[in-house]
Every structure is written in C-alpha cells, then in structure tokens.
Amino acid sequence: KSLTIGLIPADGIGKEVIPAARTAIEALGSDIPNPKFIDLIAGFETFTRTGVALPEETVEVLKNDCDCALFGSVSSPSRKVVGYSSPIVALRKILDLYANIRPVVSVCILSLVHVDMIVVRENTECLYVKQEQQTFGEHGKEARATRLITERASTRIGKMAFELALARPRKHLTVIHKSNVLSVTDGLFRESVRAVQTKDSRFEAVTVAEQLVDSAVYRLFREPQIYDVMVAPNLYGDILSDAAAALVGSLGVVPSVNAGDTFVMGEPVHGSAPDIFGQGIANPVASIRSAALMLRHLGYTEAAHRIDNAVDSVLREGQLLTPDLGGTAKTQEVTDAIVKRI
Ligand code: NAI
Ligand code: MG
DSSP states (O other), X not given: OOOEEEEEEESTTHHHHHHHHHHHHHTTGGXXXXXXXXXXXXXXXXXXXXXXXXXXXXXXXXXHHOSXXXXXXXXXXXXXXXXXXXXXXHHHHHTTOOEEEEEEEOOGGGOSSOOEEEEEEEOSOBGGGOOEEEEXXXXXXXXXXXXXXXXXXXXXXXXXXXXXXXXXSSOEEEEEEOTTTOTTHHHHHHHHHHHHHHHOXXXXXXXXXXXXXXXXXXXHHHOGGGOSEEEEOHHHHHHHHHHHHHHTTOGGGOOOEEEOSSOEEEOOSSOOOTTTTTTTOOOOHHHHHHHHHHHHHTTOHHHHHHHHHHHHHXXXXXXXXXXXXTOOOOHHHHHHHHHHHO
C-alpha cells in the first residue's frame, strides 16, 4: 500500500517550505513508492476566509485517509480574535499527538559548539489547555490561566523520553521542571517521569539528571554539549527548543514531529516568519528534516537517512545557504540541491 500524506502548509512561509518537503519525499523513488499527497487547509488565512481555523473536513481526512501529515506554520495573532484558536494546538489534542520530539543537532561549519540533543516536549497540556479568564478585582483587571499537569500525560511523555534516550549512545535524560516554585504541578511532572524508570528495568541503563528550567537555559548556552535528551512540560519545552535552535544556526534548520500512538505529524519548529514571507528565501531545511523525522518514526529508516544525508551534505558544502544561515540562496535553489543529492 502506498503512503498517504496530508499536507497542511497553513500560513506564511509554511506555504513555501511544505512544498519543498513534498519534493524531497517524491525524490525517494522506490524507498517510498507512489506516495499520495492530500492538500488540506487550516490556519489564520483559512479563518479569515471561512470563519474556522481548522475545518472539520481537514480533521476527518487526516483521521480517515492519511497515514501521516506535514504541517507548516500558522500566523496566530498575539491579540485575542473572537472565534479564533490555533489549529496546530487543536490538532495535537484532537489526534492525541502527545509528544513533540525536536532533535537539535549542529552542522559543523555553522555552529561554534557541538550540539546533539533531543528536546521532548509534552504536547497536550500545561498552560496550553488555554483556559484563561479575565475578571475585575479590587485593583482592576486580573487574568488567570489554568496549568494542567496530569500523571497520565507526564508518564507517557516520560516513557517516550526514556525510549529515545535508551536508543542513543549517551543514554542520558534531563528532566526539566521548576518544582522549587511550582511544587504541585511541576512536582507531579517530575515524579511521574522519574517513576517511569523504576517500573521498567530496561531504563536502568539511562542516567537521569534534573534541572530547573531557568538554569537549564543558562547551561544550554554555556555548555550545550552536556545535554542528550531533555524532557519538559509543554511551555518549557517550547521555549527550550527555540533557544536550542539558536545554537545550531537558525530556527530554519530545526525539525520536529508531533507523535502519538497511532499518528505522526512532521512540523518545522519555526513559525510563519511574516518578516520574510513572500521573498522566496525561507530555509526549507527544517521542513525537509521534519519529513525525514516523520518517515523515521513510521519505520522508513533508509528513506529518512537518505534525506538527512542529502541535507547534511548541502549544509556542509556551505555553497547554498539561505540568508538565515548567512548565505544568499533561495528556498528553491536549496531544495533543488537537496533533491538532487537524494
Ligand atoms: P518565527 O519562528 O516565525 O520567526 C522567528 C525568526 O526566525 C524570524 O526572524 C524569522 O524570519 C526566522 N525564521 C523562522 N523560520 C525560518 C526559516 N525557515 N527560514 C529562515 N528564517 C526563519 O517566530 P515569530 O516571528 O515569533 O512568529 C511569527 C508567527 O508564527 C506568529 O503568528 C506565531 O504565532 C506563529 N508561530 C507559529 C508556530 C506554529 O505554527 N507551530 C510556531 C511559532 C510561531
Ligand atoms: Mg515555538
């Protein structure tokens, strides 16, 4: 059976980089024979046009017809827009894509330090349950947000992180939290993740460290090489992975997958980059690597390897780099060079 892949470019540079990921998959030939692509819509532009950011049909097609998907990026406004809610946050919940796996790896010529880590971000709860209220108190406006941490979600993200750590040479896991301040919520996260190790003897091979999130950012910049796999609640994981991206040259090279037990969706870590949208200079590497990560997750190891090798060789040669990496190449030129090497 051929692989069916849903494509949701969404907004901004998502429209420029998701087609690049598609061509990379098409270039694999017999490793992924006759992939079928289904174009799907979501995002802020979809919202302004149709009144919904995530159409029912997109969700149904993903659930019923697709083996996996690639998501671009959405332009979520920073102000409250009545009726709008981020489609990517919703999709992660609807499809129960509870793990956001973000490998951050340096390419020698582009970074001063050697970085090879995976940020494993819980993807369904924490402050991203988006239960916010504004009220009027004695001294004016007050705003509150609910931060949900459950044993179930913390345990399953913990398992995912231990499995990933176990498969790596260093087998080292750092649990990120702030339970010196948030002893109830982060305390539960920390305890649940640590309990995973005591329940499965295979995980004894993994060394575990803990780190408060603020000092983790500090050490990430001072000595990033100490990290192997990091596991974090949703918001900390979001921030840490963007910070880690700075160490390897650009957000434009960092991929991710949103993974659950039955579905996987590749997604570049970056957003819709309105500052460069429309110029044809967005770095396609993050999306192309997200396609590879998605394929690896589905068991197409060789196909994933071929894409990663092609990307690495283009980056290493350093002749064709987009402006975020200090070059002058266009999205299309970089994509063509990668496709040629695949
Ligand atoms: P951003 O990630 O879009 O951009 C940050 C900076 O990195 C910008 O200078 C941008 O030009 C650069 N950059 C990002 N990706 C790049 C690429 N592939 N090639 C070259 N340069 C790249 O973050 P920002 O500006 O904070 O957010 C813009 C919009 O994206 C907002 O509406 C935000 O809500 C949305 N966003 C969406 C995400 C998603 O869809 N999952 C994730 C993060 C932000
Ligand atoms: Mg982010």
